[in-house]
Amino acid sequence: MNEMKQKNIESTKFDIPPELQGQVEITTIDKIYNWGRRSSIWPLMFGLACCAIEMICTAASRYDFARFGMEIMRPSPRQADLMIVAGTVTKKMIPQIVRLYNQMPEPKYVVAMGACASGGGPFKEGYNVVSGVDRYVPVDVYIPGCPPTPQALIHGLITLQRKIDTQSIKKVRWYSKEPIDAIPVPLLGPDVVDPRQNAIIREQAEKIIEQSETNAAGTAQVEQA
C-alpha cells in the first residue's frame, strides 16, 4: 500500500527535486482548499429553542462533533463559518438572525436544524412564527426532525461537508468580482416587513382592502343566516 502510494507520488509528470521526493503530495487547489475548510467549520454558538439542546448534546462527549472539526463554537458571528439555526424562528427574532448572518464573514453556511427552522414546523400557523428561515437567509442543508436527533444533526453536517467538497474556487461567490450585498434587515411594524417584499406589499395593499370588504360582506351574510 505504502509502496503504491510512493510510486504514485513519484510518478507525477512534475519535476520534483530529489530532496522533496516522497514528501510532497500533489492535488488540485480546490481539493486542498475545500479539505481545509470542511475540516474546521466553526459553528456560531447560537440556539433558538428545543433543537439547541440537541445541538449541545451533539457537542457533548457521547456524539462529539469535534470529530468533524466543529468543536469550536464561537459566540461571535465575526468568527463563525456556520450558522446552525436550531429552533423556531419568530418574527421578533428574525431581524437579529438576519443581522447575525450579515455579520458573519464569507465563506459562510447555514444549516436549518429541525422542522421549525426548515418550514415553521408544528408552530407554522402561529402569528409570530416565520415559515422557515430560508425566507430570509439562504440555507445550505435542511435537517428534518422535531428535534433532529444528534445522529441526524451529524448527518446534516456531513452533508454540508460533502457540499463543501464540490465547491470550486473559481465559482464561489466570495471570490467573484461582484460585491455581495447584505440581506436587508426585516423591520417590525404592524407585522414583520421584509424590505425586499415592499413592492408586493404595496401591490397587495389595494387588493387587501377589496378582499376585506368582500370578506366583511361574507361574514355579515353568515351572521344573518
Place this chain on the structure above:
Amino acid sequence: MSEQTAIPVHEITPAADLAARFPGAVTVDTRKGYEGCIVDRDHLVEVATAVRDEFGYDYLSSVTGVDYLPEGMMEVVYHAYKTTGGPGLAFKAQTPRDDAVVPSLVAVYPGADLQEREAWDLLGIRFEGHPDLRRILMWEGFAGHPLRKDWKEPYFEEEGKPFKNRWPDGQVYRIEDKNPFDNNVQYPEGFDPAQFEVDDESLLYESLKRSIRGRDSALDTDVIMVNMGPQHPSTHGVFRVAVALEGEKIVALKPVMGYLHRNHEKIGERNTFLHNMPFTDRLDYLSSLSNNFGYALAVEKLMNIRPPERAEYLRVIMAELTRISNHLFAVGTFLNDLGAYFTPVLYAIEERELILDIFEATTGSRMMCNYFRFGGLTRDLPEGIAEKIRRLVYERLPRKIDELDLYLTNNEVVRSRTEGVGVLTPEQAIAYSTCGPVLRASGVPYDIRRAEPYSIYDRFDFDVAVRYHGDTYDRYLIRIDELRQSVRILQQAIKDLPEGPIQEGKPQYQVRVPAGEAYGRVEGPKGELGFYVISTGKPNPWRYHVRAPSFINLTGYEKMCVGNKVADVVAILGSIDIVLGETDR
C-alpha cells in the same frame, strides 16, 4: 363574622366565605363547572387585599384573561394559594370587551406584574394602575391583541381542528398559497411599507430610566445602558436583559422576552384537547414529561377520571426522571455561566443521556415524549427498561450526584461567585410569586407534591428540600438536594410498581370534555407548572393558558440583581434556571 351563620354548613367554601365578607361586591361563581367567585372590578383591590391578609392566600399563582366573545365580556382569573398548603381560591373580575379595564393588583401581589403585562399584550385588557404596562411577548406596534377570539392570524384556516381536507379538488394546497404575500404576514388596510413606525423600544428605555430615578448615588458617574442578548451564550436561549449600570453596579434591569413566542396558547385554542399534548412537550423542552403531567391533570380534572394504578406509578417515575435530567442540566449550565466552560455540562449530559435512553425506549423520542394520555399513558415500559431504571436509581445516580456534589459544592470559585449574591428574602419570594427551587431556596418549604398532593405523591416518603439564605448558592444547593429526593422517590416507585393496565378505558383520539374550567398544577422541575383550561363541551378548548414557572420566576429577577455587579446577571439567571420555550411560550 356573624353573617356567616346564615350560610348552611355544607356551603362554607372559601369562595362563599369571601362572598359573605363582601356582600354585594363578591358573588360565588355559579356557572356550571366553574368554581371560585366573581369580584366586582371596582372592589377588586380591596377584596384582593383581604384575600391576602385576612384569608391567608398570600401566594398569587396565576393571572390570566379569558375572552368570552359571545357574552361580550372579558374575564381576568386569579388563582391564589396559601404557602402553608391546601387548596386554592379562584377569583375573577369581569369587564366589558370593548373597554376592557381592570384595576391592577401589582400593589397587592407584585407577582402579578409580568402576568398582567402578558394579559394586556395578548388580550388587550388594560390594568389600571400597573406601573409599567408595556407589551411583553410581541413588540410595540404589533397590530391587534392576538388571543382575542375575533383576531385572526395570517394563516387562519378554520376556528377549530380537525380542519377540512386540504385537497378538496384532488389538488393539495398549502395555506401559503391562500395568503397574498405567500408568507405568514398580514398588514392593516392602507398599510404603506415606505412609511410606518418601527418599534424603537423607547418604552423599554423609558421604563429603565424610571427605575433609575430616585436611586441614592454615592458616585457621580453616568449610567450606562447595556443590552445582553437575545443572542448571547449565557441567556439559555433567546432571552434579553436591558441593564442600567453605574460603574460595575446594576442600578436597574428589565427582562425583555418574546423572542421565542410561538403562540402556544392561540394554537392550543384551535387544537383539540389531545392535539395539545405534543405541544406541551415543547414548552419546557428539557422536561417534557412534567409538562404532559400538568396538562393531563387539568383535563382529567374536567373529565373527572383517574388513570389506573400502574399508570400513576409510571407517571411519577417519568416525572421524577425528568426532574433529575432537568436539574443535572441546570447545574451544568449554571456552572457554564459561572465560567467553568463546558466541563461540568459534559458530566451532567453524560448522566442525562442515560435517562434520555430510557425515554427513547419507552416513548419513542428523546426529548419530545408525548407520553401521557387523558386517563393513562400511550404505552407500557418495554422489556428490560424497568431493570434499567432500577439500576440507574439504585446504583449509578446516587454515586454520580455525590460526585457532582464533591466536585462543585465546595469549589472556591463557585462559592465566592455565588454566596450572598442575588438574595431573595422569603417575603419577597412569596410576593413575587416565585416558585419551585427559587421559592424553596428562600426558606419557603412549598412543594406542590406536599402542599396539595396530586397523583400518588402522598404515598412516597421524601423531604421537601429547603434552604434558607435565598442566594444564588442556595439555589444551586437546592437542586442537588432535590436530585437526591427524586432518587428517593424513584427508588420507592420502582420497587412498588404494580402490574396492570396503563389506560383507563379505550384510548380515544377525540375525548369528550364536559364544559367547565379547571386549573391543574404540578411541581415541575422549574416550579409550579399550571394549566388553566376552559371547555365549552366542544372538541377544542375555549381557553388554554399555561402558568409557566420560568416566566413568573423572572418577575423577581430585577429585585435579585439590583445592587450586584454586572457579572452576576448571568450567574443569577443561571440559578433561576429558565427555559425560553416556557418563558415565551
